[in-house]
Amino acid sequence: MKQLKLTGFVIFLFFLTESLTLSTKPQDVDDVSITKKFIEENVGYITIIIFAQYIQEASFEEVEMLVKTMTEYRDKCLADMTLPECSELANDVLLENICALEGLPQKHNFSHCCSKVDLEKKLCFFHHKKADVGFLPPLPTLDPEEKCQTYKNNRESFLNNYIYEVSRRNPFVFAPTLLTVAARFEEMTKTCCEEQDKANCFRTKAEPVIQYLKASSSFQKNVCGALIKFGLQVLEFINVAILSQKFPKIEFKELTSLLEDVSSKYHGCCEGDAVQCIRGRSKVMSHICLKQDSISSKIKECCEKKIPERGECIISSNKDDRPKDLSLREAKFTESENVCEERDANQTSFMAEFLYEYSRRHPELSTPELLRIAGVYEDLLKECCHTENPPDCYRHAEHRFNETTEKSLKIVQRECERSQNLGKEDLKYYYLIKLTKIAPQLSTEELTFLGKEMVTALTTCCTLSEEFACVDNLMDLVLGELCGINENRNINPDVDHCCKTNFAFRRSCFEGLEADKAYVPPSTFQGLFTFHTDLCQAHKEELQRKKDRFLVNVVKLKPDIPDAELRSLLTDFTNVVVKCCQAEGPEACFNEEGPKVAAKC
Ligand SMILES: *[C@@H]1O[C@H](CO)[C@@H](O)[C@H](O)[C@H]1NC(C)=O
Ligand SMILES: *[C@@H]1O[C@H](CO)[C@@H](O)[C@H](O)[C@H]1NC(C)=O
Ligand SMILES: *[C@@H]1O[C@H](CO)[C@@H](O)[C@H](O)[C@H]1NC(C)=O
Numbered sequence: 323m324k325q326l327k328l329t330g331f332v333i334f335l336f337f338l339t340e341s342l343t344l345s346t347k348p349q350d351v352d353d354v355s356i357t358k359k360f361i362e363e364n365v366g367y368i369t370i371i372i373f374a375q376y377i378q379e380a381s382f383e384e385v386e387m388l389v390k391t392m393t394e395y396r397d398k399c400l401a402d403m404t405l406p407e408c409s410e411l412a413n414d415v416l417l418e419n420i421c422a423l424e425g426l427p428q429k430h431n432f433s434h435c436c437s438k439v440d441l442e443k444k445l446c447f448f449h450h451k452k453a454d455v456g457f458l459p460p461l462p463t464l465d466p467e468e469k470c471q472t473y474k475n476n477r478e479s480f481l482n483n484y485i486y487e488v489s490r491r492n493p494f495v496f497a498p499t500l501l502t503v504a505a506r507f508e509e510m511t512k513t514c515c516e517e518q519d520k521a522n523c524f525r526t527k528a529e530p531v532i533q534y535l536k537a538s539s540s541f542q543k544n545v546c547g548a549l550i551k552f553g554l555q556v557l558e559f560i561n562v563a564i565l566s567q568k569f570p571k572i573e574f575k576e577l578t579s580l581l582e583d584v585s586s587k588y589h590g591c592c593e594g595d596a597v598q599c600i601r602g603r604s605k606v607m608s609h610i611c612l613k614q615d616s617i618s619s620k621i622k623e624c625c626e627k628k629i630p631e632r633g634e635c636i637i638s639s640n641k642d643d644r645p646k647d648l649s650l651r652e653a654k655f656t657e658s659e660n661v662c663e664e665r666d667a668n669q670t671s672f673m674a675e676f677l678y679e680y681s682r683r684h685p686e687l688s689t690p691e692l693l694r695i696a697g698v699y700e701d702l703l704k705e706c707c708h709t710e711n712p713p714d715c716y717r718h719a720e721h722r723f724n725e726t727t728e729k730s731l732k733i734v735q736r737e738c739e740r741s742q743n744l745g746k747e748d749l750k751y752y753y754l755i756k757l758t759k760i761a762p763q764l765s766t767e768e769l770t771f772l773g774k775e776m777v778t779a780l781t782t783c784c785t786l787s788e789e790f791a792c793v794d795n796l797m798d799l800v801l802g803e804l805c806g807i808n809e810n811r812n813i814n815p816d817v818d819h820c821c822k823t824n825f826a827f828r829r830s831c832f833e834g835l836e837a838d839k840a841y842v843p844p845s846t847f848q849g850l851f852t853f854h855t856d857l858c859q860a861h862k863e864e865l866q867r868k869k870d871r872f873l874v875n876v877v878k879l880k881p882d883i884p885d886a887e888l889r890s891l892l893t894d895f896t897n898v899v900v901k902c903c904q905a906e907g908p909e910a911c912f913n914e915e916g917p918k919v920a921a922k923c
Contacts, residue, residue, distance in 0.1 A: 353608040357601055360629045361412075364501065365389075365396055366478075367485055368596045371497050372416055374489035375594055376447045378458065379430045382486050384423065389482070391419050412597040417443060448593055451493040453543075453806055456767040461487055466524055470515035481508060492539050494546060494807055497596035498603050498630035499538045505631075506531045540775070544802030546592035548825050551805070555670065556825050558585055562674050563692040566681035569618045570644045574678050576616060578671070583609050592807075600630070607633045618642040641685050652679040655699070656719045662707035673700060680723075688794035691730050693826035695723050733833065734793045738784035741777075750777045754870060755888060758877040759837040761804065763813050766878070770870045775800045794829070801828055814838035837881055847879045851920035853912040858903035869895055880923060887922075894919045 361368065369392045373385050395415060399408035407415070421427055421436035435446035464472070473480045485504050492500070510531065514523035549557040561584050565577060572580075583606045590598030610617055611625035611632070620642050624635035655661060655676050665672045677696045684692065702722060706715035741749050754773040761769070779800060783792030805821035805828070816838070820831035850872070860868065872895055876888065898919060902911035 353604060357604040357629060360604075361597060361600055362396075365392055366482060367501060367504065368497060368600075369416060370482055370485050371489045371500055372413070372594065372596050373420060374486050375493040375495075376450060377420065377426075377430050377432060378452060378455065378490040378493055380426070380490075382483055384426060385486050386482070387423060388416075388419060391423075392416065395419070413444070413595040414440075417447060444593055444595065451594065453494065454765050454768055455491050455493075456765050458491060461491060466514070466520035469511065469524075470520065473511050473515065488535070492535065493594075494543050494592075495535065495539045496542055496591040496603070497599050498633055499535070499542070501630050502634045503531060503535050506534075540799045540803060542591070543807055544799050545588065547802050547805055547807045549588055549592055550807060551822055552825050554585060557588055558674065559677060559693055559696065560689060560825075561585070562677045563681045563689045566678045567685050567687075567689075567692075568639075568641050570648065570682035570685070571619075571642055572617050572682075574675055576613065577678060578674070580606070580609055581674075603633050604629055607636055610636060644682070644685070648683065650683060651720070652683065655679065656716060657713075659713055661716060662703065662712050665703055665707065686788060686791060687727065688730075688791040688798070690798045690826055690829060691727060691791070691794055694726055694730070697824070697826050698722050698726050730794060730830075731790055733830070734790050737780060737793060737797070738789065741780040741784050746777060746781060749780065750774060750870070751873060751889070751892065753777065754873050755877055755885060757804070758874050759881055760832075760835045761814055761817050762838055762841050762843070762878050762881060763811070764804070766871050766874045769874045770867070772800055772804055773870070773874075775803070798829055801832055814841065841881060843879050843881055847875055850875050850879065851916045851923075853898060853902070853916050855903075855908045855912065857899050857912075858908055865899070876923065883923070891919065891923060894922070 366389050369389050370385055373380060373388050392415075395407070399405060402408075427433035427436050432447070432450055435443060435450060438446050481504060484507055485500060488503060489495075489500055510524065510527040514520050514527060517523040545557065545560060548560060558581055561581055562577065565572070565580065565584070569577075583602070587599065587602030587606050590602045607625075607629075610621065614621060614625060618639075620639050621636050624632055624639055627635055658664075673696060676699055677692060680695060681687075681692050687695075699719060699722075702716055702719055706712045709715045740752070744752060750773055753776040754769065757764075757772050757776075758769050764772075776797065779793060779796035783789055783796060786792050801821075804817070814835075816835055817832075820828055820835065823831065857865065857868065869892065873888065873892060876883070876891060898912070898915045902908045902915060905911040
């Protein structure tokens with residue numbers, strides 16, 4: 323991030339051990355020291371990200387206090403790096419300092435974390451993160467003129483505040499992504515503050531940044547959820563599928579060595595250790611760029627960029643072309659005589675290699691679909707390797723793969739047809755009702771968010787040439803959000819079962835779900851049918867939001883109510899708003915009409 327001049331950060335020991343074990347080539351040394359420098363220069367931001375993600379309730383003033391503490395720590399260590407406290411890991415130092423802020427652990431209820439040590443402590447803070455940020459006010463929006471003035475007067479505090487506000491609302495987003503968002507935000511601010519029509523400029527330029535943040539957040543949460551719920555192996559398989567599709571040229575051996583770096587990166591990033599995350603990411607990207615020639619032809623420009631843009635650029639780069647000499651089928655796994663022996667030698671690496679060979683040949687499939695096929699193959703071998711003539715049995719594997727894919731294709735086609743038949747608005751209501759029925763325990767905020775995401779997935783993907791992979795990937799991400807990362811939440815046990823049983827087949831598990839039978843609705847819903855004049859002042863989007871929330875809350879209150887009646891209640895809602903906002907005394911009108919709607923329900 324070239325324009326970000328912030329104070330330094332010191333992680334001597336960390337740096338030292340890593341440079342000793344890692345760097346054999348001059349370029350490597352270069353990358354490690356560039357990363358170190360980057361971390362040093364961005365200590366303020368990194369401190370804010372870690373603190374605001376762990377303790378989302380903390381005020382900006384409290385966060386600023388910690389930044390000051392960490393800066394002093396840095397200065398002390400820069401002056402004398404032999405001080406004992408200077409050899410600790412950066413994240414540990416930070417957590418200690420958070421705990422040492424007077425009165426804060428009690429105020430924000432995390433004292434129990436402070437009495438723990440090492441990994442336990444880190445995990446305790448991790449579990450303190452709340453995915454549902456409904457307890458925070460919406461992101462404050464300043465008037466554009468005011469924004470530009472603040473930026474001009476105090477750039478650092480302005481940007482700090484922005485990172486703080488974004489981080490606490492996105493507690494699971496990886497630090498490099500947040501830093502990229504901050505850099506783009508500053509770029510946007512610079513450009514737009516020069517413009518005549520500032521408001522319009524901010525609106526247009528903010529949109530892609532928000533989309534980028536949302537997409538990254540959704541993906542990262544999903545992968546971390548998989549790591550936490552299913553462990554390292556599922557994480558590795560996800561990465562095998564993604565990397566093999568993206569880099570079909572890579573050799574399996576090279577992929578295996580890359581995977582080690584990728585997996586260790588996710589540990590740091592998912593736990594919220596921003597420093598380790600940045601280093602891990604940087605290591606992966608150096609690895610990829612160093613071996614570019616044997617990995618991909620599509621990343622040359624990315625590799626010329628700096629941290630953190632380099633990583634973000636590689637992640638969003640296109641899939642490389644399939645090597646010309648790559649046959650459409652890999653016979654080794656279905657036609658060889660000794661498949662079972664090879665599998666038994668090392669199941670994990672055998673399955674990874676299968677997934678690699680299948681994924682690099684099938685850029686048109688989604689990640690979950692590739693994992694499903696690996697699952698089908700694994701099950702088939704379990705069966706076949708017990709028979710008298712295994713080769714005869716697994717010879718038909720490809721047929722099974724095709725069946726699996728056809729089944730998934732049909733589901734996607736059905737979803738896309740529904741999307742086209744219903745149109746955007748009705749499609750949203752469809753999902754709001756469906757999601758609320760299966761998971762009525764989720765907050766209204768979460769449910770409306772998930773419903774909208776479903777609609778975005780379908781309206782974005784259906785009719786695209788890569789329709790299948792797009793829909794399947796995105797819808798799976800929405801389910802990943804629904805399943806959550808770190809919470810053991812009180813949710814429909816059937817939903818919980820789908821979330822925890824099999825990552826690859828999560829979506830088909832959800833297909834079969836029905837309304838939560840054990841759910842006991844609240845006896846009343848305070849204020850649900852009490853409408854107010856604020857509805858008349860609400861902008862179109864705001865009104866729509868209220869309508870969505872109304873629908874979700876009605877379903878929470880009356881989960882058995884037929885869909886047709888729900889639709890009619892929605893129409894009533896709209897009619898009441900139109901009627902009362904035109905009436906002489908809107909409030910009196912609402913008081914009269916509200917109970918009428920309630921009576922119908
Ligand atoms: C504080 O945290 C403890 C332990 O996690 C929890 O039992 C308690 O309900 C929390 N109190 C508040 C006010 O959130
Ligand atoms: C199997 O292969 C994986 C990956 O190559 C390796 O990490 C693991 O130690 C091997 N397991 C056995 C039992 O050899
Ligand atoms: C599986 O599907 C692929 C692609 O549609 C096709 O080329 C292949 O012949 C099919 N194989 C079998 C055994 O059905």
